[in-house]
Structure formats: C-alpha cells, structure tokens
Amino acid sequence: MESVIQSIRSSRAYSCLECGKCTASCPIARFNGAFSPRRVVAEAIERGGGEHLLADELLWECLTCGICELRCPTDVHFGALVRSLRAAAVERGFAGHPSHGGVLQSLMRMMTSPTLKQDRMWWVTEDLEVESRGEILYFVGCLPYFDDLFAPDLNLRSTDIARSTVQLLNAAGIKPVVDSNERCCGHDLLWTGDVENFRRLAEHNVAAIRETGATVVVTACAECAKTLRDVYPEWVGPLGFEVKHLSSLIVEHASSFRFKENTGKVTFQDPCRLSRHMGEVAAPRQAMGLVPGLELVEMLHSGVNAVCCGTSAWTNCGQTSRSIQAERLQEAGSTGAATLVTACPKCQIHFRCALSDGRADAENNMNIQDLSVLLASCL
Amino acid sequence: MARKKSPAGGKKKKEEFVPRIVVFACNWCSYAGADSAGVNRIQYSPHFRVIRTMCSGRVHPGFVLRAFEMGADGVLVSGCHIGDCHYIFGNERAVENYEKMKALVRTLGLEEGRIGLEWVSAAEGPRWGQVIDEFVERVRRLGPSPVGR
Ligand code: SF4
Ligand code: SF4
Ligand code: SF4
Ligand code: FES
Numbered sequence: 001m002e003s004v005i006q007s008i009r010s011s012r013a014y015s016c017l018e019c020g021k022c023t024a025s026c027p028i029a030r031f032n033g034a035f036s037p038r039r040v041v042a043e044a045i046e047r048g049g050g051e052h053l054l055a056d057e058l059l060w061e062c063l064t065c066g067i068c069e070l071r072c073p074t075d076v077h078f079g080a081l082v083r084s085l086r087a088a089a090v091e092r093g094f095a096g097h098p099s100h101g102g103v104l105q106s107l108m109r110m111m112t113s114p115t116l117k118q119d120r121m122w123w124v125t126e127d128l129e130v131e132s133r134g135e136i137l138y139f140v141g142c143l144p145y146f147d148d149l150f151a152p153d154l155n156l157r158s159t160d161i162a163r164s165t166v167q168l169l170n171a172a173g174i175k176p177v178v179d180s181n182e183r184c185c186g187h188d189l190l191w192t193g194d195v196e197n198f199r200r201l202a203e204h205n206v207a208a209i210r211e212t213g214a215t216v217v218v219t220a221c222a223e224c225a226k227t228l229r230d231v232y233p234e235w236v237g238p239l240g241f242e243v244k245h246l247s248s249l250i251v252e253h254a255s256s257f258r259f260k261e262n263t264g265k266v267t268f269q270d271p272c273r274l275s276r277h278m279g280e281v282a283a284p285r286q287a288m289g290l291v292p293g294l295e296l297v298e299m300l301h302s303g304v305n306a307v308c309c310g311t312s313a314w315t316n317c318g319q320t321s322r323s324i325q326a327e328r329l330q331e332a333g334s335t336g337a338a339t340l341v342t343a344c345p346k347c348q349i350h351f352r353c354a355l356s357d358g359r360a361d362a363e364n365n366m367n368i369q370d371l372s373v374l375l376a377s378c379l
Numbered sequence: 380m381a382r383k384k385s386p387a388g389g390k391k392k393k394e395e396f397v398p399r400i401v402v403f404a405c406n407w408c409s410y411a412g413a414d415s416a417g418v419n420r421i422q423y424s425p426h427f428r429v430i431r432t433m434c435s436g437r438v439h440p441g442f443v444l445r446a447f448e449m450g451a452d453g454v455l456v457s458g459c460h461i462g463d464c465h466y467i468f469g470n471e472r473a474v475e476n477y478e479k480m481k482a483l484v485r486t487l488g489l490e491e492g493r494i495g496l497e498w499v500s501a502a503e504g505p506r507w508g509q510v511i512d513e514f515v516e517r518v519r520r521l522g523p524s525p526v527g528r
Contacts (some may be wrong), residue, residue, distance in 0.1 A: 101441025103483070106448045110487060114526045118488040148482035152475065264509070 006042055007084035016041045016247055022078060028061050028305055031323040035061045037068050037078050044081060054089040060096030060316045064191055064343030065308035066276035082108035086193030095190055096315040100149070104314040106186065107145055111183040112200040120144045121180050123159035128166040130178040137214035137241075138165060138176035139205075141224045143345060144247040147250075153176035154352045158345050164376035165220045165246055170251040171379050176218070181208045186314035187223040190231065202235050209241060220246040220372045222271035226278050236357035245274060247283040247343060254290055259378040263293040266374070267337035269351070270306035279304075282363050284343050284371055291378045295333040307331070310346040310354070318349075333366055343371040386510030389457040400427040402511070403438045404484030405469075408459035408500045423508030424515040427455070434458065435496075440480040441493060447484075447526050447527040453493045457510070460498040470498070488516030489524065494519050 007016060022037040023029045029036055035058050043053050053059070064079045072078070089095070098105050110116065124130055125145055130138075146158035158199040169176045187199035205228070209217060219225050222245060229243035250257070266288070274280045281303040288296055301307050310324035329351065332340045342348045351368050382428045404410040416423065432438055435458025443454045456473060464470040477496045484494055493512050499507045 098441075101439030103439065103441035106441060106444035107483070107487070110444065110448050110526050113526045117525065118486060120486050120488075122486075143481060147488055149479055152479065211478070292512050302455055313433050 001358070002084050004084060004088050006130075007081055008377060011078055011081040011084075012074065013041050013044055013081055015074040016045065016076050017041060017074055019073060021071045021073065022076070025067050025071045027065065027067065027310070027322055027324050028063060028279065032061060032320045034058060037062070040085075041076060041078065041081065044085065052090070052233070054085060054092055055094055059089060061191075061312070061320065063272070063308045065272040065312070067305075067308070070304060071275060081358070083191060083193075087195045088193075090193035094148040097318075098192075099311065099314045100253070101316040103149065103368045104142075104145075105192070105194075107142070107183045108189050109194070109197050111223065112197050112204070114204070116312050118180065120182070121178065122161050122165075123147070124178060128163060129170050129175045130166060130181070130359060132177060132178045133213050134175065135214060136169070136174050136176050136216045136218060137209055137212055138162075138169065138178055138310055139185070139209075139217050139219040139294070140178060140182060141221045141230065141345070143221075146345060146349060150349055154349065154356055156349065156352050158349070160368045161220050161345055161372050164370070164372040165218075167376045167379060168246070168250060168372060172250075172256040174253075176181050177212045177214055179208055179212055181211075183208075185221075185224045185227040187227040187231075188315075189334075191228070191313040192315050195326075199235055203230050204234060208237060215241050217243045218240050218246055218249045219243070220343070220345070220370070222274035222278075223346065226273040230278070232256055245278070245280055245283065245343070247274075247287045248280065250287040250290070250375065251283050252288075257290055259291040259375070262291050262292040262378050264339060265295045265297060266339045267297050267299055267332050267335045268302065269332070269340055269342045269347050270303055271342065271347050272306075272308050272312075275304050275306055287371065287375060291375065295377075298338050299331045299335055300376045301311075301331065301369055302364075309342075309344075309350045311350045321350070322354060326353060329366070330353060337366070339367045339369050339374070341369055341371050341374055345370065386513050396519060397426055398515060399450055399521075400453045400455065400515060400518055401446040401451045402429045402455045402457060403432050403442065404429050404462075404499075405435045405437070405458040406431055406461060407465040408498075409435070409507070411501035411502050412457075412499040412507040415421060415501060416507040419504045420495045421505055421508040426515050427503075427511055434464060434466050434469035436464070436466065436472035436476070438473060438476060440476055440483060443480050444483065445474050447489070447493075447524060448459045450524070450527055452521070453497040453514060454493070455497060455510075455514050457497045457499050462498055463479050463500065466473035470518055487526075489526070495522065
C-alpha cells in the first residue's frame with residue numbers, strides 16, 4: 001500500500017495552487033461549509049497526513065465523485081489522495097460512519113471468506129439463458145443482497161437489473177456465464193480504507209472469473225465496471241479478460257437489437273464512476289438512442305458535469321446527502337421527463353430512498369429506472 | 380475455542396464442537412428474564428454471550444452480521460412478547476429486521492437455523508433457559524460457521 005507521503009506525490013497534491021476551485025465545485029461543500037477539499041490538500045502537504053488529518057471526521061464526507069479533479073487547474077487527483085488518507089486512517093483505528101448499521105460493510109467482509117458457499121442465483125428465472133462456462137461473463141455484483149435489504153422498504157427489486165441484463169444479452173445471442181462463486185467487487189471497501197479486504201475480494205474474483213474461461217466481463221453496475229477494469233489490474237496484475245459496462249456492449253451489438261417503440265421522455269443520471277472515472281458518457285446515450293421514439297432530455301448538469309447521487313460507499317449518509325439528492329431530483333424533474341434513468345444500481349437505491357422519506361414534492365416525484373430495465377422493457 | 384475434533388487416539392476424549400453464540404436481549408423483558416433464570420438457579424447451557432439492548436427493535440441486521448463476521452456460529456435476538464414491548468412497536472420492527480436478516484443469511488449461504496428470534500418476558504426465567512438450550516443445540520448440530528477464515 002502507498003504511504004501517505006507517496007500518495008501526496010502521486011496524487012500531485014504538491015502542485016495545488018490553493019485556488020479553491022475544488023471547494024467551489026464540490027457538492028458536499030455546497031451544503032456543508034465545514035468541508036473543503038482545498039483545506040484537506042493544504043493540510044496533507046503541510047503535515048504530511050499526520051494524526052490530526054487522519055482523525056478528522058470530515059475525511060469521510062467526500063463522495064469521491066471526481067468533480068473537483070475535473071475543475072482543478074493543476075490536475076490534483078483528490079480522489080486518490082482521499083483513498084490513501086482513508087486507508088491510513090483505518091490503519092490507525094479511525095473510520096467513517098457506515099450507513100445501515102454497517103450491514104453492507106459486514107457483507108463485503110464476510111464475502112472474503114474462501115469457505116463461503118453463497119446461494120445467490122435465486123434471481124435467475126427459467127426464461128433466462130445462462131451458462132457456467134463461456135466467453136462472456138455477466139458480473140452481477142451485490143444485486144441479490146440489495147434485494148434482501150432494500151426491497152421491503154423501498155419497494156425496489158434490484159435483481160430486476162440482473163434479469164433485464166441477461167434478457168438483453170440473450171436478445172443479442174449471448175448466453176452469459178453467471179458465476180455463483182462471485183463475490184462483491186470490493187469497491188466500497190477500497191474507498192473506505194479497508195484495503196486488505198479489498199485485495200482479498202479482488203484476488204478471489206479474478207481467479208473465479210478466469211476459471212470460467214471468460215474473456216469478456218460485462219456488468220450493469222458502474223462501480224463494478226470501474227473497479228474491475230481500472231483498479232483490479234493495479235492490485236492483481238494483468239487480468240486476462242476485458243471489462244465493459246453493459247451500455248458499451250449494447251452499442252457494440254447495436255445491429256442485433258430491434259427495440260419496440262417507446263415514446264417516453266427520460267433524463268439520465270450519469271454515475272460518477274461511469275462518466276468522470278471511466279469517461280463513458282456516450283455509450284448509455286447511444287444505447288437509449290436505439291429505442292425508437294424515446295426522447296432523452298438532458299439535465300443542466302450532465303455527462304462529466306453530472307452531480308453525484310449524494311452518497312458513496314455506504315458511508316456518511318446524512319443531511320448533506322439528502323440536500324444533494326433533493327436538489328438533483330429537482331433538476332431531473334425540471335426537465336419535464338417522467339423517468340430518471342440511471343446506470344448504477346446504487347444511484348437508484350439512494351434516489352429512491354430520498355423519494356421515500358416524504359421530502360419530495362409532486363414535481364420531482366419521478367419514476368427512477370435502471371438503464372437495463374428500461375431497455376429490456378422495450379425488447 | 381475448540382473448533383476441530385482432536386485426532387483419533389488422542390488422550391482426551393473426542394472434543395465436542397462448542398458453538399459461539401451471541402444473544403441480543405432487550406433490557407425490559409428478555410434481559411430481566413435471563414436474570415430471573417439466574418435467580419431461580421435454572422440449569423442451562425453456558426455457551427452464549429448476551430448483549431443487552433434497550434429494545435429488540437434496536438437490533439439492526441448489521442449487528443447480527445457483524446457478530447457472524449467476528450466469528451459467531453449463531454445469533455439469537457430476544458425481546459418482549461408482541462404487545463408488551465416497552466416502546467410499543469419495537470418488537471414489530473424486530474420482526475421486519477428479522478425478515479431482512481433471514482434473506483441476507485440465506486443469500487450468504489449460511490443456514491437459516493443460525494439465527495433466531497424469540498420472545499421471553501421478565502417472568503419467564505425457565506423459558507429463557509429452554510430457549511437458550513434449544514438454540515445452542517440447534518447451532519451445535521449445524522457445526523462451525525463457514526464465515527471463519
Ligand atoms: S470528490 Fe466530489 S465530494 Fe469529494 S471533494 Fe471532490 S467534489 Fe467534493
Ligand atoms: S482546485 Fe486544485 S489547485 Fe485549486 S485548490 Fe483545489 S486542489 Fe488546489
Ligand atoms: S441515501 Fe442511500 S446510503 Fe443514504 S440512507 Fe438512503 S439508501 Fe442508505
Ligand atoms: S422493549 Fe423489549 S422488545 Fe421492545
């Protein structure tokens with residue numbers, strides 16, 4: 001693991017001009033005046049990431065959404081800095097405030113156990129064609145667990161995303177591998193400083209995927225895609241398989257789809273991981289463009305400028321998150337679209353949660369739907 | 380804690396698996412029920428660690444999974460009988476939480492028998508002993524949790 005001093009160097013924190021653009025563009029700082037990425041950078045340099053900085057509760061507020069990096073004139077990688085400060089903080093016994101009683105963090109850590117035999121395939125209905133070995137693997141992620149946890153309160157079946165994804169792949173003539181031995185990708189452990197358990201999950205998943213013989217891994221989750229494609233190679237070396245978000249795969253196979261007409265009006269929430277982290281802005285839009293009649297209206301902030309869904313890595317969800325979500329939902333509602341489409345299961349959960357607490361008024365009380373579910377409904 | 384059977388022919392008799400069990404008990408009924416079992420000198424299994432919460436409704440699925448993560452072989456949640464909760468509907472919350480827990484435990488591949496939800500009142504000392512005995516025996520038969528490293 002990189003030391004804090006090393007990461008100050010590799011994240012280019014030393015090149016900070018203290019211009020404050022990061023703080024001015026940060027969605028957290030907008031609603032929580034105490035938080036300032038500029039100050040975190042300044043203190044990291046000044047004190048070399050000492051105890052004072054690592055003990056700071058505000059370290060856990062950052063969404064790692066990447067807007068500040070985009071605005072920074074000297075290319076400071078704030079996300080990378082936060083990641084390593086958090087890892088150092090965890091080493092010294094500090095931690096953020098996990099949402100939902102820490103249940104998701106426990107799940108992720110339990111999944112590092114090599115002796116675990118999960119029963120995670122119950123969402124595979126008879127109409128779906130899946131294999132246990134083959135060229136293309138569908139990485140499901142934690143969707144079955146999200147159902148267990150959130151279906152009762154949010155009236156949301158996250159595994160609909162999984163079923164829709166397989167339907168879409170089947171429609172393109174692909175029978176994907178779905179591996180019962182798969183574990184959480186570890187994204188949220190990595191971003192909350194539990195790097196040892198992240199490494200275990202990464203090693204397990206890469207070995208499990210190799211065993212299926214897959215050369216392409218497709219996922220409907222922006223965070224899984226980012227983690228598998230960009231982060232795993234840093235930790236476990238060359239993967240030996242390609243990683244794609246479902247939207248790119250659909251665009252590649254565009255000619256195999258004959259979508260039915262849908263005259264709905266939708267707007268799109270670019271997940272941070274897909275847009276700013278991976279640079280995939282076009283693919284989800286092109287995929288929706290394959291549906292005849294579907295009208296996409298953009299929000300004021302879209303593409304790489306999109307605003308985060310307000311919570312990240314199941315940590316420090318609170319008043320600030322709610323304010324970000326309420327404002328974003330208002331922005332979505334003001335487009336006149338009836339549906340807010342997302343391409344990350346967690347964006348959907350967080351927005352649904354924001355809508356369910358009664359703060360949403362009629363104008364932003366919109367339908368929220370995953371890209372895969374929208375597309376599969378037009379098959 | 381004995382997790383493995385001793386090799387055949389060892390000088391001690393075959394070691395029995397002793398499960399690690401966490402019991403969450405609400406302050407007003409179940410914890411008092413455990414006290415009453417003690418006062419009445421009820422003889423029952425000592426193989427559990429009890430954690431007192433103000434109400435069974437406080438026991439989030441996160442608490443239960445954390446116990447498994449830390450090496451528990453079984454987790455029991457105990458509160459007041461329905462209608463008797465000192466916070467009126469706390470144990471109804473506990474039922475909702477328990478449903479989520481059951482689903483999570485199943486997807487994780489653990490046996491459903493490793494978790495339990497029971498109602499024990501302050502006056503039910505003997506019943507507390509019986510509930511614990513039954514749960515310890517059930518988990519003992521399931522063997523060690525597959526979550527351990
Ligand atoms: S990554 Fe996002 S939340 Fe974190 S400091 Fe930068 S803009 Fe703010
Ligand atoms: S935007 Fe970049 S240069 Fe400006 S204060 Fe933030 S980190 Fe420093
Ligand atoms: S917004 Fe997300 S993290 Fe926050 S309480 Fe709702 S579901 Fe949990
Ligand atoms: S106080 Fe006993 S269950 Fe609520």
